[in-house]
Amino acid sequence: MFIDSHCHLNFSAFDEDLDAVVHRAVEAGVDRIIVASVDEESSRKAVELAERTPQIYAAVGIHPQDAQKYAEESIRIFQDWARHPKVVAIGEIGLDYYRDYNPKELQVRVFKRFVRLAKETGLPIIVHNRGADSDVMAVLSDPRFKSVTGVFHCFSSDLSYARNVLQRGYLISFTGIVTFKNSESAAILRELPEEKLMLETDAPLLAPEPHRGKRNEPAFIKFVAEKFAEVKQISLDEIAKITTQNALRLFPKLRNAFD
Numbered sequence: 001m002f003i004d005s006h007c008h009l010n011f012s013a014f015d016e017d018l019d020a021v022v023h024r025a026v027e028a029g030v031d032r033i034i035v036a037s038v039d040e041e042s043s044r045k046a047v048e049l050a051e052r053t054p055q056i057y058a059a060v061g062i063h064p065q066d067a068q069k070y071a072e073e074s075i076r077i078f079q080d081w082a083r084h085p086k087v088v089a090i091g092e093i094g095l096d097y098y099r100d101y102n103p104k105e106l107q108v109r110v111f112k113r114f115v116r117l118a119k120e121t122g123l124p125i126i127v128h129n130r131g132a133d134s135d136v137m138a139v140l141s142d143p144r145f146k147s148v149t150g151v152f153h154c155f156s157s158d159l160s161y162a163r164n165v166l167q168r169g170y171l172i173s174f175t176g177i178v179t180f181k182n183s184e185s186a187a188i189l190r191e192l193p194e195e196k197l198m199l200e201t202d203a204p205l206l207a208p209e210p211h212r213g214k215r216n217e218p219a220f221i222k223f224v225a226e227k228f229a230e231v232k233q234i235s236l237d238e239i240a241k242i243t244t245q246n247a248l249r250l251f252p253k254l255r256n257a258f259d
């Protein structure tokens, strides 16, 4: 059994055939899917999907590229969602200096606000970090946020940063990028302990080989898992078991809601 720890079934790419997509995921052994959000609208949709689909769980938050949409009065709705039994995390939140859509100060302010929400609600965070290694770490190193835990999703930094992330108690997840030729992710993956890793698709983006360039979906998690197994030289079953345990440990509500 697999857990897709991060995808966006709340995006319009799935409007036409969501049920079929979930069905294919179940057929492929994916029994839990975390739908991550980028703004208030996608958060609402993630919660709705979680309410009507047993396999789906939600993460709510505002992506750095959507930081301009944040308004302090809207935090209340996120606080309400955080109490929902199927809302398992705050995310995706973080900093993205690669595309530079929003001023850094604004991104940092919104990121901090949602880390604070995570602290207040006891939920883990799903971190998006693109080209902002030191600023992301600066926010998370704030002593006020010591109790906060989470995952660095779609990890794209270097090995020394990965070690720093693990040392802070965070997990790391990789997408289909690990299956790409010339990807540096596989070399980093090789060096990291299995008990700190999770699988994700980030669907509809980043489809793994052999579907690269097409719409991604949670059923394709098996290609990511196969690459993990190859790189770590352990069986696919073992990868499924370990990454599932890691996800259940990080996201306690994922466990409770299912039992």
Ligand code: NI
Residues within 6 Å of the ligand: 006, 007, 008, 036, 092, 202
């Ligand atoms: Ni994502």
